Amino acid sequence: MRKIGGTGLAAFLMLGPALVAILFFRLVPAVEAIRTSLSDPQGAFASYARVFADPAFLASVRQTLLFTVLVNPFQILLALGLAVLLTQRLPLVGLWRTLIFLPAALPQVVSAIIWGVMFRPDGPLNAVLSALGLPHQPFLTSKFQALPGIIILVSWVGVGYWMMFLVAGLKDIPGDTLEAAKIDGAGPLRTFFRVTLPQLKRPLLFVLVADTIANFLVFAPVETLTAGGPDHSTNLIMFDIYERAYVTGDLPAASAETFILLCIILAVVSIQFKLLPSED
16 A cells, blocks of 8 residues: 555656646636636627627638648658658668757747748749749748648648657567568568558557647747738638737637637547547
C-alpha cells in the first residue's frame, strides 16, 4: 500500500502542473467564452443569431474547412514520407532530421515574415521564376494563390514537427516483424502497406487529430501576411474571431464564434476517431 501511495503521489506531482495549466489556460477560458457569448444585451442567444446571419462568418467557416481539407492530407503524407525516408540508413540522417524540424522551433510570426519576403512581388521566388523565363506570380495578392501560400507556410512549419512523432512510431515497430515480412518475400511496398502502416495506427491517429486542431487554430500567418484577404480568401475562423473581438468590439459574438469553432473541432475529431479507430 505504501508503494502504491508513493507512486500515486509521484504521478500527481508530475501531472499536477500540467493539469493546473489545462484548468486555467484551457477550461476556464472556455467556460468564460460560453458565459460571455450568452451575455448579449439583446438576449442570451442573440449573439449566436447575429453570427449565423453574418455572411462573413459563414464564409470563414467554409474557408477554414477548405483549408483543413487541403492542408491536413498534404502535411501528414509529406511527414510520413519524410519519416520513412529518414529512418533508413542514410548519411547524415540526424542532420537532415534537425534541418527539417528546425522551422517548428521558430515562432509562427517569424516564419510568416520569412515567407512574406519570399512571396513579395520582387522577392526570391519571383526572381527564380524570372531566371527560368516564367512570368511573375502575385502570390499573396491573388485570391486564388493566397490560401495555397498560407498552406505552404503552415506546412513548412508543421511537417517537421509531425515527422518526429512518426519517426518515433516507426522506431517502435519490432525489427523481427519487418524481418519476417522480408523472409516471406514481401517487397518494400507490400511491407509498408501490410506491416508498417498498420502498426503506425496510433501515431498516425495522434498526428491526424493534433494536426487538425492546430490547423483550425491558424491565426498568426493570416494576421501577419494577408489580414484575411484578398477578397476574404484567407479569412479563417480564428482571424474572424480576432476581428470581431478587437476591431469591432463585439465580445459576445466573438465568444459565440469561439464556442462554435470548439464544436466544429470536436465534431471533426470525433469523425476522425470513428474512421481511424486506435488499436486496443
